[in-house]
Amino acid sequence: MYKKWAAALTAIVIATMISAAELDNTDAADSFSDVHEDYWASGPIQRMKDQGILNGNKDGTYAPNQDISRGQAASLLVAACDLPMEENPESTFNDLTDDSFSTPFAEAVREAGLMVGRNEGTEFEAAQKLSREQMATILVRAFDLEPVENSERDVTDLHSAHETHKQNVKILAQYGITSTKEGNFRPLEPVTRAQFAVFLERALSIDFTKGQGIESLRAADATSFEVTFTRDLSEEETEAQKFSFDPELDVVDSDLLSTKEDQSIVRVTTDEQIEGEAYRLYYEGTRTSLTLDAETLDGDPLIDELEVMDTFSRSLKEIGIQLNQDLSNKKEAGMVDEYQVSDKNGHQIAVEDVRVDGASIWITLEEKQDKGTEASVVLSENILGKEELFDVQFSDDTSPEARDAEVVGLRTAKVIFSEPIDPNESQLKKAFSLEKAKGSDVEIEKASLQNGGREAVLSYASDISDGRYELHISEDIVDYAGNGLKKSDPFIIDVIAEKDPPVITGHRNADSEHVTLVFNEEVVFDEDASEEKILRSFYHTNPSNSATDIDIDGSEIQLHFEEASTLPGGDVYVYVEGGIVSDLWDNVQEDKLRYTIEEINE
Incomplete structure (x- = not known):
């Protein structure tokens, strides 16, 4: 492995990873005239400049929004990883001469195994843009990153x-x-110079942290942190001046609390932490990957009271709720029954679905609302600790976007939109065209919507063979406000047939009468099975507790259980008989599946 840091990498898993949203903005304006203090990547760019890893242009700019080339990336990697580089090497690439500017850098990264060239290693393509997926592979190679x-x-x-x-x-x-x-991640998009600086700094921080054996950071009280290392430390390595924080805290003292084979704990005493501030640990003046929010004296995090920050309409069928905390692990937040929506006259508006995305909650309604309609949303006490009401007014002046597309079966493709699509006003079948590279169109047979109208399912008359395709989408798509689809480039889809049968990966909306099973891919029932057989194939605890009703929507199957067979409180097993579920590639799950649902709400 090649890297700038001299310490050997130890076999540990870093307990606290870098937060991608957290970028402390050191002012890069002193170094580059086009990178201002409030620019999102100002801090990483300045720190990389201070370390001598990156340089700007002769005119004093950095051009942060310019796509980085493979040659430029090679130059940064040589500096960041401290790679050995000959001054005048012979070029092993057909498109670089011995005198080419990029040759020393290209040969250095080739020798290190970081960038091996294109077209079976015969060409380096120094001027070619570097894609985000290529960058991922380069960073994994450079810093020996193993799966977590x-x-x-x-x-x-x-x-x-x-x-x-x-x-x-x-x-x-x-x-x-x-x-x-x-x-x-947008794998096929090019990386900008700013993005590459940010990604490279994060990788360097993780590499340094692992190399020093720094495992974790915790606040012991309001004026001290405990830093755990996975190695024995010398007295010199525990000195107070070795530790610093950003934002700055005065480090008063440090003590080695305990040391044993492969572990040392150092308590670092500082001046008082500010509640809610996120502190980044530096060791020996170098930035680590560890941050920690200020905590109370007993060591419990100082977490603000759960609060709704904003309510708004994302479309005429969707309500968005923004909170001050991540609710991904609060199962009640994703349950339809915990929300009541009504118009200004008190008439109930039916909720179709609720989804939680971090600190955001998205409520999909069964029917669209008119522009200007005023409504109230009530969140139950199970979410906020007390029942609260919030007002929202429906509006939508934004064109929908096609966010993603993929082939999900032998004759099926799926397109994901930014908001629900109106099936009555859209020319669904006419809007999509799937073309194979250097081939003809694949004939579309049917187009329909699922997942509250946010996904279009495209069925084709013949099998979609392996290979590269382009999916074109016309502007014959409109949302419930009549806004036409935003024009975009065709989606490039590489099709490789799935060989493994579907499996259950999670669940949501679990209570005594319902549970939604989430599979790892789109699923269908055995077309020859009767409705009765399908219902009997899904049960909990034992076969006598079979589902009484069942709905399938893409990769999700919602089970309903009537009074005689309701789900008990606590942990419960849900079973799916073999041979009843398959994916859209005709892979049948022949094994009986058993899935554990913890703490059912009675």
């Missing part, structure tokens, strides 16, 4: 990455080197 076991971080558009890069994109997400609100 039991990581819950996910990349929602991983399917659009090329097979050779998929695992490395996942690894970047697992370490928090990449993280977006919607979980999209």
Whole structure:
């Protein structure tokens, strides 16, 4: 492994990964005239400049929004990883001469195994833009990043990455080197110079933290932190001046609390922390990947009271609620029965679905509302600790966007939109065209909507074979406000047939009478099975407690249980008989599935 830090990498998992949203903005304006203090990547760019890793242009600019080239990326990697580089090497690439500017950098990264070239290693393509998925593979190689076991971080558009890069994109997400609100990585898009600086700094911080054996950071009280190392420390390594924080805290003292084989704990005493401030740990003047919010004296985090920050309409069928905390682990937040929506006359408005995305809650209504309609939303005490009412007015002047597209079965593709699409006003079948590279169109047979109208399911008359396709979407798509689809480039889809049967990966909306099982892909029932057989194939505890009603929507199956067979309180097993569920690639799940649901709400 090549890296700037001299310490050897130890086999540990960093307990606290980098938060992608957290970028402390040191002013880069002193170094680059086009990177101002309030620019989102100002801090990383300035720190990388201070370390001698990056330089700007001769005119004093950095051009942060310009796409980075493979040659420029190679130059940064040589500096960041301290790679050995010959001054005048012979070029092993057909498109670089011995005198080319990029040759020393290209040969250095080739020798290190970080960038091996294109077209079977014969060309380096120094001027070619570097894609985000290529960057992921390079960083994983450069810093020997291994998959993180039991990581819950996910990349929602991983399917659009090329097979050779998929695992490395996942690894970047697992370490928090990449993280977006919607979980999209956009693998095929080029990387800008600013983005590359940010990604590279995060990887360097993780590498340094692991190399020093720094495992965790916790607040012991309002004036001290405890730093755990996975190695024995010398007295010199525990000195107070070795530790610092951003924002700045005066470090008063440090003590080695305990030391044993492969572990040392150092208590660092500081002046008083500010409640709610996130402190970044520096060790020996170098930025680590660990941050911690200020905590109370007993060590419990100082968490603000759960509060609704805003309510708004995302479309004429959707209400958005923004809170001050992540509610992903609060199961009541995703349950339809915990919300009541009514118009200004007190008439109930039926809720179709509720989804939680971090600190955001999205409520989908069964029917669209007119522009200007005023409504009230009541959140139950199970969510906020007390029942609260909020007002919202429906409006929608934004054009819908096609966010993602994928082939999900032998004859099926799916398109995800930014908001519900109006099926009555849209020419669904006419709007989509799937073309194989250097081939003809695949004939579409039917188009329909699911998931509250946010997903279009496209059925084709013939099998979609493996290969690369372009999916074109016309502007014959409108939302419930009549706004036409925003024009976009065609989606590039690489099709590789799925070989494994579907499995259950989670659940939501679990109470005594309902539970929604979430599969890892789109599923269908055995077309030859009767409705009675399908119902009997889904049960809890024992076969006598079979579902009384069942709904399927994409990758989700909602089960209903009547009074005689309701789900008991506490933990419960739900079973799915083999041979009843398959994916859209005709892979049948022949095994009986058993899934544990913890703490059913009675």
